[in-house]
Amino acid sequence: MADFFFGLPVVVQAVVKGLAVILFIFPVAAACSMAERKVSAWIQRRPGPNRSIPPFLVGIPGTRFLQRLGLWQLMADGGKFVFKEEPLPDHVHRVYYTLAPVIAMVPAFTTVTVVPFGAYLDPHGGVVPLVLANVDIGILAVFAVASLGIYSLILAGWASNSKYPFLGGVRASAQLISYELSMTLSVLPVFLWVNEPGSSGSLSLARVVAFQSGTSGWGGAWFLFTMPVSALIFAVALFAETNRQPFDMPESEADLVGGFHTEYGAFKWSLFFVAEYANMIVGSAVFSLLFLGGWNLLPWLPLATLMEGLHHVTGWAFWLHPLAVGLVSIAIFVAKVLATIFVFMWVRWTVPRFRYDQVMRIGWQKLLPLSIANLIAYAVGIYFLQG
Amino acid sequence: MAVIQVQRKTLTLVERAYLPQIFGGMLTTIKHFLRPAETMEYPEERPAIPPGYRGVPTLVMDPHGREKCVSCQLCEFVCPPKAIRIVPGSVAAGAGVDHVEKAPQAFDIDMLRCIYCGLCEEVCPEEAIVLQTQYSTSGYSRAELVNHKDRLYELGGTLPDKHFKWDVKKAAEERAGGRH
Numbered sequence: 001m002a003d004f005f006f007g008l009p010v011v012v013q014a015v016v017k018g019l020a021v022i023l024f025i026f027p028v029a030a031a032c033s034m035a036e037r038k039v040s041a042w043i044q045r046r047p048g049p050n051r052s053i054p055p056f057l058v059g060i061p062g063t064r065f066l067q068r069l070g071l072w073q074l075m076a077d078g079g080k081f082v083f084k085e086e087p088l089p090d091h092v093h094r095v096y097y098t099l100a101p102v103i104a105m106v107p108a109f110t111t112v113t114v115v116p117f118g119a120y121l122d123p124h125g126g127v128v129p130l131v132l133a134n135v136d137i138g139i140l141a142v143f144a145v146a147s148l149g150i151y152s153l154i155l156a157g158w159a160s161n162s163k164y165p166f167l168g169g170v171r172a173s174a175q176l177i178s179y180e181l182s183m184t185l186s187v188l189p190v191f192l193w194v195n196e197p198g199s200s201g202s203l204s205l206a207r208v209v210a211f212q213s214g215t216s217g218w219g220g221a222w223f224l225f226t227m228p229v230s231a232l233i234f235a236v237a238l239f240a241e242t243n244r245q246p247f248d249m250p251e252s253e254a255d256l257v258g259g260f261h262t263e264y265g266a267f268k269w270s271l272f273f274v275a276e277y278a279n280m281i282v283g284s285a286v287f288s289l290l291f292l293g294g295w296n297l298l299p300w301l302p303l304a305t306l307m308e309g310l311h312h313v314t315g316w317a318f319w320l321h322p323l324a325v326g327l328v329s330i331a332i333f334v335a336k337v338l339a340t341i342f343v344f345m346w347v348r349w350t351v352p353r354f355r356y357d358q359v360m361r362i363g364w365q366k367l368l369p370l371s372i373a374n375l376i377a378y379a380v381g382i383y384f385l386q387g
Numbered sequence: 388m389a390v391i392q393v394q395r396k397t398l399t400l401v402e403r404a405y406l407p408q409i410f411g412g413m414l415t416t417i418k419h420f421l422r423p424a425e426t427m428e429y430p431e432e433r434p435a436i437p438p439g440y441r442g443v444p445t446l447v448m449d450p451h452g453r454e455k456c457v458s459c460q461l462c463e464f465v466c467p468p469k470a471i472r473i474v475p476g477s478v479a480a481g482a483g484v485d486h487v488e489k490a491p492q493a494f495d496i497d498m499l500r501c502i503y504c505g506l507c508e509e510v511c512p513e514e515a516i517v518l519q520t521q522y523s524t525s526g527y528s529r530a531e532l533v534n535h536k537d538r539l540y541e542l543g544g545t546l547p548d549k550h551f552k553w554d555v556k557k558a559a560e561e562r563a564g565g566r567h
């Protein structure tokens with residue numbers, strides 16, 4: 001199977017991988033939108049969407065539970081977005097208006113490819129990350145491509161040729177620039193620490209996880225605990241970058257109708273939302289990799305030790321099979337990502353939206369100096385630790 | 388003199404940091420997240436109707452199955468939105484209500500006009516019109532939303548009677564030898 005796949009032309013391989021990403025991220029992002037509705041409902045003490053069900057499924061055991069979870073509502077919404085009329089207002093720039101949602105999808109799906117999502121053990125006991133494109137620039141690729149996502153918002157705002165989308169687009173660009181700096185500066189200490197003197201430098205995310213896979217000392221502790229300030233700044237900047245509440249200035253339905261997507265409807269509108277959730281998934285994944293130890297179960301309990309322990313306790317050789325290790329690592333990692341996404345939603349339904357000037361003040365006057373001070377403090381600390 | 392100068396309290400460092408406030412808020416929301424829903428899933432679950440509830444006005448019968456309404460038209464006169472229309476008629480012979488002069492030939496309540504004020508119930512000398520517990524009214528046409536007499540009795544049913552006013556009057560009349 002693997003040999004057959006790697007025997008295919010590179011272009012076909014790329015297409016297969018791309019389709020795999022789309023087929024995975026699209027439903028997951030859609031499911032996140034339903035999760036969002038359910039979480040908001042439960043926080044507000046409502047049951048949430050729980051009615052829709054296809055008539056031919058009524059009464060079949062098990063479907064009732066899915067109905068209560070709103071699964072069929074999700075499918076009904078998806079079907080509606082595909083089949084309803086695509087409005088194209090007269091006053092828009094048609095080409096760019098149509099292009100904007102597509103551009104929103106591209107960075108959202110591209111960044112997924114460089115994010116490792118699991119690992120397996122090779123015969124020599126080494127940990128090999130599972131990733132679609134294991135590029136050495138890792139985090140840089142994520143930052144570089146994710147920043148392109150803002151073009152879709154600006155383009156949508158401008159192409160809509162109407163004042164509220166335009167303001168939304170302007171806010172989006174200003175907000176992204178403001179928080180990009182703090183975000184990058186907040187992860188620098190992580191990579192300073194990971195790239196010890198004498199080792200070959202790397203920005204790979206898998207490397208960060210490998211560093212957090214130690215069984216003792218600093219190496220085993222997750223960066224969340226050794227660098228809480230970095231983690232905090234990164235998390236806040238992530239909220240701003242993914243335009244999530246309390247930083248959803250570009251949407252800001254109270255003062256901007258719908259922000260950049262005011263003039264959009266039907267499938268184009270849903271593309272923006274799939275892109276937003278895909279960005280959120282990637283952001284949560286990166287946060288889990290950098291600060292939550294990736295696919296390691298607990299601090300000082302890395303994947304390899306866990307699987308050997310399971311093998312030792314149960315006596316099943318199966319636990320050391322690459323497939324088992326891979327599945328367990330993916331399960332641990334996905335659990336962390338979902339937990340992080342839940343925190344995103346939890347915050348959204350707790351905190352009111354900031355005012356625009358507050359967003360700017362937090363970004364430039366609070367987070368940026370804090371991240372610079374954090375970088376300097378850790379640089380000095382790491383110098384004494386490793387030098 | 389009348390103006391009281393209030394010193395605005397300065398925020399403490401913790402308050403200005405804002406994060407503790409956010410975490411406090413998140414603690415509140417997670418508490419609600421873990422509790423059961425406060426809302427009612429309506430068509431399956433129905434709210435408990437408190438006593439004295441003013442639902443749809445209905446006509447009721449007494450425990451002997453007699454029509455209580457005597458077609459006095461007081462409710463029609465008192466009804467603020469003029470939702471009630473009554474056509475008085477004579478009492479059918481042998482209905483067991485011989486001492487009553489009239490009964491409604493037609494009794495219509497337009498539920499598109501009714502404001503559920505309960506004045507009709509209050510004014511009725513016979514306790515024949517009662518606002519009961521039905522709160523949900525729907526229909527596809529205006530005509531459908533006018534409750535006619537048969538519908539009103541169907542909604543109202545029979546209510547227990549505390550006074551048996553007619554029986555008391557009839558007994559008194561017989562005791563007095565035919566005089567009112």
